Amino acid sequence: QVQLVESGGGLAQPGGSLRLSCAASGFTFSSYAMSWARQAPGKGLEWVSGIYSDGSDTYYADSVKGRFTISRDNAKNTLYLQMNSLKPEDTALYYCAKVRVGARWLYEYDYWGQGTQVTVSS
DSSP: OOEEEEEOOEEEOTTOOEEEEEEEESSOGGGSOEEEEEEOTTSOEEEEEEEOTTSOOEEEOTTTTTTEEEEEETTTTEEEEEEOSOOGGGOEEEEEEEEOTTOSSTTOEEEEOOOEEEEEOO
C-alpha cells in the first residue's frame, strides 16, 4: 500500500531554515509527480510546491517562491523541501502528497502522509 512518511519538522527562528523529507513506498515513486502542502491552525489545506516525476519541472505557491526549494531523489524514493528565510506565517503541518494519475494540476492528490509540524517563532 502507498505510504508517505514525512520528517524534518521542528521549531525554527524567523529567518532560519529547515529541510523536510518524505520517504515514499508502495508505488513506483519515479513515475509520479509529487507535491508538498500545508495546513496552518484554523485554515484550509494550502498547496505549497510540486515537482514532476523526473524532477524536470518545479512549481511554487507565490507565498514561498524564492524561499523554498522542492527536489526529489528517485533512487532513494524520497521527496525533499528545503525551507529558507522562514517566517512565522510558515507555521503549519506540512504534508507530502502523491499526485494522482492523469491530474491536470499538482494539487490533485490521491495519497498524503501524516504530516510533520513546522513552527516558526522567536
